[in-house]
Amino acid sequence: MRVRIEPLDPAKHDRASFTCGNPEIDRFLLSTAAQAARHFKSATFVLVGADEPATLLGFYTLSPFSYRDPEIDSAIARSLHVRNLHHIPMILLGQLGVAMATKGKGLGTMLLRDAALRALSVAAETGGGALVTDPIDDAAATFYRRFGFAALSDDSLRLFIAMKTLAASLKGRA
């Protein structure tokens, strides 16, 4: 099956029929994703079959994100080149869903790969030290952790992977 990943286009893609098994993710795709993209708040990319481009097989959403640290150590701020702003740029993988009908075929990992590649290219253009995600459940957390996403504090489920780690992975170092 020939497939491709392209920007969500509400005129072309059938969002209403998409279900990934989690109503919250489906609702985001149906009622928020396109509007958020129109306002440049986030960007959503969908996976479709070449022969049936209206049917969504999966999607993901990226947006700019940053951490602010008013108490950042000045030497660390210098090393990170964040200096006065105290803003550490990141990229948020806000959503990722695979259609129920196509689960278990490796499409989730394909979406994650595309999201990671796109995040790398965005980070190269505008900055972004890490890719961040808030897994929606334990299964999602296990999925991300497998690839090296890690939590940074014991009381938060948010997972991070350094952009440098993603960049190194392209060179095949393991």
Add this chain to the structure above:
Amino acid sequence: MTIEQRELLDRAAFLEGGGDISRFVADAALRAAKTVIEEHNVAIVTDGMRGRLYSLLLDPPEPNAALVELMTAADPEGFEFER
């Protein structure tokens, strides 16, 4: 603040803040602040994450085998990606 508003706070604080109005108000304000900040795609570095965050950014781990496989492997069986 009107008397009615004050009484409303009193009752809410009694139900959910152990009766401590200033604590109840502070908690609610903090929740609202968190929502506002998240809406603007900004989060605050907490004490609990600071060390690990800067070590992640300044001394990032090598990619694990699963990540290298993810980023460099062929398309899954049965699918051909148009690029």
